[in-house]
Amino acid sequence: MLIFDADDTLWENNVIFERVIDEFLEWMTRPGLDRGGVRAVLDEIEAANAVTHGYGSKVFLRSLGECVARLRGRTVTAEESARISRWAAAFDGHRVELIPGVAETLAELARRHALLLLTKGDTEEQERKVTASGLTRHF
Template identity: 85%
Template structure:
């Protein structure tokens, strides 16, 4: 069984958030903090909100508003709130940009193996992206979860009666795709994405021979 992450593994996702953050940082001039300082405040707010509110564009826009209020020491004005709300248009789930060779590679892998899709975030938002991707037909099951932790992988293993040592989790996030899957006994394939969200970064054990590291998605065909 091959289990695939979605955002930033099958299609580009965080690059859209980064474009909005760049615009936010251009706008959010602070008398004492430079861009890196403002970004650090925003990262801290996002990390806290991910725990209590989850993921997705709505939580992200909420975090931008919270960051503005914290840095300016007051509530956002109607004009400021409207500007933040206007960034929602960047996250139109009706279209996605597939990463190169994903469609062709998945089509071939689906002829060789059973595939699952495992993604986290806002259910409605993720469903829209999965549908827009046109990839659903390749997967035996599509699972949208609030968090991808060890318990998530253990539950998926039980649901499909998987032998962990024969299953592979494929993704770009060390924090959500690789480390918890390995802790649950699965193998993993790490395919880095230059735009991976900073909060999804983590250190991988270079000596773990159950983690296959690839540089491009279509390299999967040489191993599976």
């Protein structure tokens, strides 16, 4: 039996988060608050939310909203909330970029082993990604 994690093992995942973070940092950076400062606040919020709410894009987007509120010292406006919501499309799970060689490797391994998928991500989100990946038959 072989056990796999999916995100960043079978398909690209972190690069999507990093692209969104880059856009977020660009948006939030202002005089007196550089990218590093914004990132430090976001990292702190993400760490706390991971303990309370787990992992996944929904928690990440929540963290972005909390970061805006903390940095601006007020409740997030409807416009800011809408901007954060637009980033949700990056995580919709309708398309997944497999890491090169994964499909072939899993096909070969499945001939000799039972393959299991174990993830700490949001169940619904992970199921969408597995379906979109075309790898469901292996697990």
